[in-house]
Amino acid sequence: MSKMGNQEEKRRSYLWAALHMKCPRCRRGNIFENKSSYYLKNLLGMHRNCPVCGQRTELEPGFYYGTAYVSYSLTVAFSAFTFVAWWVLFGFSTEDNRFFWWLGINGFLMLVLQPFLMRLSRSLWLSFFVSYNESWMAENEDKKNV
Numbered sequence: 001m002s003k004m005g006n007q008e009e010k011r012r013s014y015l016w017a018a019l020h021m022k023c024p025r026c027r028r029g030n031i032f033e034n035k036s037s038y039y040l041k042n043l044l045g046m047h048r049n050c051p052v053c054g055q056r057t058e059l060e061p062g063f064y065y066g067t068a069y070v071s072y073s074l075t076v077a078f079s080a081f082t083f084v085a086w087w088v089l090f091g092f093s094t095e096d097n098r099f100f101w102w103l104g105i106n107g108f109l110m111l112v113l114q115p116f117l118m119r120l121s122r123s124l125w126l127s128f129f130v131s132y133n134e135s136w137m138a139e140n141e142d143k144k145n146v
């Protein structure tokens with residue numbers, strides 16, 4: 001493989017693929033029909049199969065019910081992060097309402113980020129069950145030749 005190719009593969013790390021809503025098997029195809037997280041009409045519309053490698057995106061009926069756990073964890077992690085950031089930047093005190101400002105702003109951010117988090121949860125969930133397959137292209141060729 002050429003040097004360029006290697007760098008390209010490195011860029012497509014596990015986290016990169018999950019954050020960019022790419023198929024976890026080939027890390028190339030988009031799993032959602034719309035690229036934008038804010039096209040709310042079709043927020044969770046997914047391709048049945050990865051448009052690049054053909055990986056199924058719904059492994060079994062009701063597969064995405066489990067995303068509730070992921071989205072809950074993301075919510076907790078995100079709130080913990082803003083809590084610490086707020087603590088460092090502004091601090092907390094019992095003598096004023098700084099805590100409630102954090103609560104309000106955190107809540108607002110959660111709301112704004114919700115569409116993105118919902119999609120990210122699905123992307124992560126799928127990536128827990130489908131692992132990256134370096135030779136997806138070759139394997140797809142084999143299937144075609146049978």
Ligand SMILES: [Zn+2]
Pocket residue numbers: 023024025026027028029050051052053054055
């Ligand atoms: Zn794929």
